[in-house]
Amino acid sequence: MLKWNLKAVVLSISVGTVFLLGVNAATETYAQTQPSATAAGRASPPRLLPPAPVQWQSVLDQIARVRASRKGPGTVVRLVASELDKTELPVILPREGIVDTIKAKLISFGDAYALDLPQKNGVHITMYGNRNFLQVAKGAISNRPAMRLKGVAEDIRVAQMEDGWTATFMRFGVVYSLDVSCDDPAAPECKSDGYLKKILTEFDDVGIGSKARAAAARFKPPGGLTKTPPDAARNDQKGAG
Amino acid sequence: MRPFISMSRLLRVGLLFVVTACGPQTQTGSQVSSQSASAVSEDMVSSFVDTSSVEESDSASEPTAGASTLDFPHEAPTVLVAGSGSGYSDLSNWAPGICFPVQGAAFANSQVYSPGGDHYPSPSATNHGSQCDGKNYAFPWHDNFCEARSWTNPVCASGSGHQGQDIRPASCKANQYWAVAAEDGVVTQVGSYTVAITGNAVPHRIFRYLHMQKSSVKVAVGDKVLRGQKLGLISNNLGVSNGVQQYTTIHLHFEVRVAQAETMSDGKVLAANAFVPPYTALVNAYQRRMAGDCDTTSQ
Numbered sequence: 001m002l003k004w005n006l007k008a009v010v011l012s013i014s015v016g017t018v019f020l021l022g023v024n025a026a027t028e029t030y031a032q033t034q035p036s037a038t039a040a041g042r043a044s045p046p047r048l049l050p051p052a053p054v055q056w057q058s059v060l061d062q063i064a065r066v067r068a069s070r071k072g073p074g075t076v077v078r079l080v081a082s083e084l085d086k087t088e089l090p091v092i093l094p095r096e097g098i099v100d101t102i103k104a105k106l107i108s109f110g111d112a113y114a115l116d117l118p119q120k121n122g123v124h125i126t127m128y129g130n131r132n133f134l135q136v137a138k139g140a141i142s143n144r145p146a147m148r149l150k151g152v153a154e155d156i157r158v159a160q161m162e163d164g165w166t167a168t169f170m171r172f173g174v175v176y177s178l179d180v181s182c183d184d185p186a187a188p189e190c191k192s193d194g195y196l197k198k199i200l201t202e203f204d205d206v207g208i209g210s211k212a213r214a215a216a217a218r219f220k221p222p223g224g225l226t227k228t229p230p231d232a233a234r235n236d237q238k239g240a241g
Numbered sequence: 242m243r244p245f246i247s248m249s250r251l252l253r254v255g256l257l258f259v260v261t262a263c264g265p266q267t268q269t270g271s272q273v274s275s276q277s278a279s280a281v282s283e284d285m286v287s288s289f290v291d292t293s294s295v296e297e298s299d300s301a302s303e304p305t306a307g308a309s310t311l312d313f314p315h316e317a318p319t320v321l322v323a324g325s326g327s328g329y330s331d332l333s334n335w336a337p338g339i340c341f342p343v344q345g346a347a348f349a350n351s352q353v354y355s356p357g358g359d360h361y362p363s364p365s366a367t368n369h370g371s372q373c374d375g376k377n378y379a380f381p382w383h384d385n386f387c388e389a390r391s392w393t394n395p396v397c398a399s400g401s402g403h404q405g406q407d408i409r410p411a412s413c414k415a416n417q418y419w420a421v422a423a424e425d426g427v428v429t430q431v432g433s434y435t436v437a438i439t440g441n442a443v444p445h446r447i448f449r450y451l452h453m454q455k456s457s458v459k460v461a462v463g464d465k466v467l468r469g470q471k472l473g474l475i476s477n478n479l480g481v482s483n484g485v486q487q488y489t490t491i492h493l494h495f496e497v498r499v500a501q502a503e504t505m506s507d508g509k510v511l512a513a514n515a516f517v518p519p520y521t522a523l524v525n526a527y528q529r530r531m532a533g534d535c536d537t538t539s540q
Contacts, residue, residue: 052502122432130445131500133510134444141513145400160392163451169513170513175500
């Protein structure tokens with residue numbers, strides 16, 4: 001035991017010495033006018049706003065529209081019902097078609113979620129939904145460049161990432177982000193924002209689970225809901241994930 | 242008793258001896274104050290005694306309440322390498338309390354404007370130096386959020402720039418040092434060299450980690466992770482293009498995204514997701530790490 005403790009002490013001194021020599025070497029040439037690191041490190045976080053209200057009337061209207069136009073139950077059947085039931089948010093989903101939903105995996109955080117949609121050839125699609133916002137100053141968002149896509153009602157803000165593209169937009173009072181990332185930096189899906197924009201127009205379906213249905217039922221707009229929360233907005237069949 | 246002492250304890254105990262032996266020297270810089278050194282010394286003594294007599298009890302699962310900090314040389318947030326971009330002005334701590342996302346010692350700095358980078362010492366230079374140059378593995382840290390890039394980034398003064406912070410591990414060796422979870426959360430995306438985690442706690446930040454060794458990634462989509470949990474080994478992996486492995490320098494690219502909201506003049510709320518500067522949060526996390534918070538070395 002004593003032998004080990006001595007070894008530990010020697011090793012400790014060595015590690016500490018190397019580290020502190022590095023610190024000292026750096027500080028010798030380091031400007032003394034540096035702002036307080038502690039002050040910077042303890043900068044106050046931005047203010048967290050109360051969870052944003054979901055615009056349930058818009059959600060229910062959209063569900064009714066999509067149901068009228070599609071033939072099958074939609075991609076909501078790919079989601080594990082228990083996970084869908086955990087989120088209070090409307091989960092926006094792609095129509096059947098371009099986006100592969102076979103391996104769709106929903107991860108719920110209550111008032112946020114992530115939907116992972118792995119595609120072929122190392123292409124990854126992830127949709128995030130969240131209604132917990134941090135307050136920013138006037139102009140911080142409205143001054144950001146935005147675009148409109150044919151068939152999409154909202155302003156879309158697109159950015160290139162290190163490994164793909166992302167689009168963020170507000171729908172039903174919730175913030176959504178659609179990420180496309182590629183294992184191959186030269187993959188056509190990630191070389192431009194074309195693929196991202198194309199698939200974004202596909203995300204016009206909506207799935208809601210039991211928590212969301214309950215929240216929609218509590219929603220009392222002036223004049224009442226024009227639609228009732230549909231029990232069959234999702235299929236209870238277990239999906240891939 | 243576990244025959245192992247964690248890195249932070251080694252570091253702290255080592256600092257005790259060195260600070261004691263050459264205390265006046267440590268006062269020459271603005272970074273290690275006599276107050277912090279003595280405060281750490283007391284903690285180090287008890288830690289060392291504890292380590293030699295009882296079971297290792299460090300846990301990285303929760304932030305240390307009222308965590309103490311130990312300072313280290315770093316440039317201020319928003320101060321980029323000269324000539325590397327117009328920077329940004331937001332000094333907010335967008336991810337307070339996170340676990341520092343790299344195991345052990347680490348150096349936040351520029352991959353592009355430092356030795357071995359494409360713009361060092363200039364884009365047209367014929368010799369860009371070596372990424373293993375000692376300058377890259379030394380203090381002070383440098384912010385490189387908003388460093389000049391073509392990627393849209395509305396937080397940057399120029400409207401485009403780097404969307405995260407690059408962090409080199411303790412030494413210029415690939416596949417040796419772990420990237421670890423910044424918060425308790427769930428893995429929400431995994432690529433061939435990327436991992437994304439969404440935090441359990443509001444505001445449900447999205448943390449993205451890039452350039453890990455593919456075979457070392459220990460998590461899959463849907464996995465719950467704890468603060469400080471190992472994710473993958475930091476490497477120079479930039480994916481495979483047309484069957485050919487692509488490389489970057491050995492570093493972790495660490496990103497934080499949050500949902501932000503602006504109240505418009507008509508009272509309506511306009512919200513969007515945004516990449517936010519992680520540097521301030523990382524400085525604070527490393528200060529806490531040096532004082533023993535989120536010690537992951539022994540995991």
